Amino acid sequence: MKRRVAILISGRGSNMAALLDAASVPDFPAEIALVLSNRPGAAGLERARAARLPAVCIDHRDFNGDRAAHEAAIDQALRTEGTEIVCLAGYMRLMTPFLVGAWRGRMLNIHPSLLPAFPGLDTHARALAAGVKLHGCTVHVVTEEMDAGPILAQAAVPVLPGDTPDSLAARVLCQEHMIYPAALAAFAAGVAGPNPAAAAALANPLPWPVAHHKTLQDPI
Ligand code: GRF
16 A cells, blocks of 8 residues: 655755656555645646646745644645655745644655754755765654754765865755655655664765775785
């Protein structure tokens, strides 16, 4: 029995599209029951409608700053579609403890850094400023503390000379599109956990000369 998944977006929706593509495979253990955006102009809504999925906007601006009412409307929409798992995919609203609590243990998020490094915004620029050599992305369970829930999957990419926030973001995004469907599949099938079944991928091995690598491994 496939688990019913709702995807919450605010914009482009490329991770949403990756989840839709994965879920279109017959033996994927989850089906996308609903795509929900808080912004009417979110490009992901069109993509979802093109896939003939229920795609609705619950615009936070219609609630005049009443976060509780906005979240209650979202919660109602999720329940109406029989949602079992919620995937945040570029959903750019901070949630109150109400919505997080209502979906505790059933809400996942993808974050563009190797958590616990760089929670919050502007992760790629901050990674470059910090001079890290590895960066990446994380799928985690959502808890009250932002970007801090149990980690289900991570992928790492190298930071390369000349990288800009955009070039680094693009390299990370390719990995996001791989680990989010994989993490959702494992979670929906009931085999994902923070430990030790977490998936990990080290993408794009460092551009280290083979000869040098061999030298390092040679016995002295
Ligand atoms: C992604 O980088 C994701 O990690 C972050 O927001 C971005 C959303 O991109 N949470 P998209 O809308 O999935 O293309």
